[in-house]
Amino acid sequence: MTRLLPSLHSTLSPLVLAAAIGLGGLAKADDGLPHPGFEITAGNTALLVTDPQNDFLHPDGVAWGVVGKNVIENGTVEHIEELFATAQQTGMPVFVSPHYYYPHDHGWKFEGTLEKLMHTIGMFDRKGALDTAEFEGSGADWLARYKPYINDGHTVVTSPHKVFGPETNDLVLQMRKQGIDKVIIAGMSANLCTESHMRELQEQGFEVMVVSDATAAAQLPGLDGYAAAMVNFRMIASDVADTETVTAAMLAAVN
Structure with a gap:
């Protein structure tokens, strides 16, 4: 087992500290917040991936116009795959929480801002809970490169949020x-979904960390979803680290 965040706050410079915990300079010693850290332990630590679906992560997806730039900048697609591959290699349990909308969901009488947008653009739409017609390759389907990992017979795909x-x-x-x-x-x-899952799991008594470059968000004039999330991840999660740091810790935990 290994700790992602050693107790080095008092001995390392802000620059070295930021590099050590993989936050790309986001967390600095002068932010005044503690660094609880996150220890990966075999058997009770899992990887959770939210919405690894075409509508977010494929250039033809309906949300690509607002998230694509950030996805590319972060290397999100590749970093999620690295996490899947390392989890498979190390035997870490993997859970996927997908987002699907069925025809009856379009009958909602009121919606929040982005609920309304998602319903309007047909994001994550499926024909029905038991109907896979036209599902393969659709916006609701997994990104193709993730299918060997998700369909491995071990990954838990939950009911949709x-x-x-x-x-x-x-x-x-x-x-x-x-x-x-x-x-x-x-x-x-x-x-959105990544932060909401983090918040609820914290409330449910789980210890949570977030992989900073294996996610991305919509960026609009005056509205930077990624920056907003990074602030909240830092303030709420036990740790935030990049994919290189996390995969190294996953491998060390089983060696």
Whole structure:
């Protein structure tokens, strides 16, 4: 097992500290906040990936126009795959929390801002809960390069969440039943589903960390979802680190 964040706050310079914890300069010694750290332990630590779907991560996806630039800058697609591959290599349990909308979901009588947008543009649309017609390769489908990992017979794909968080699906139940109490979170979208999952898992008593470059968010004039999420990840999660740091720790935890 290994700690992602050693107790070096008092001995390292701000620049070296930021590099040590993989935050790309986001966290600095002068932000005044503690660094709890996150220890990966075999058996009770899992990887959670939210919404690894075409509508977010493929150039033809309906959300690509607002998230694509950030996805490319962060190397999000490649970093999520690195996490999947390392989890498979190390035997770490993997959970995927998808976002699907069925025809009855379009009958909602009121919506929040981005719920309305997602319904308007047909994001994550499926024909029905038991209907896979036209699903393959659709916006709701997994990004093709992730399918060998998600369809490996071991990954737990939960029921869909409907707004942003896991309160409406069975993620917490599935994790509790497998004895998971530590969660590494990656996926889309940083300030929406990823952050909402982080918040709810914290409330449910899980220890949580976020992989900073294995997520991304919409960036609009005056609205930077990624920057907003990074602030909240830093203030709420036990740790935030980049993919290189996290995969190295995953490998060290089983050696």
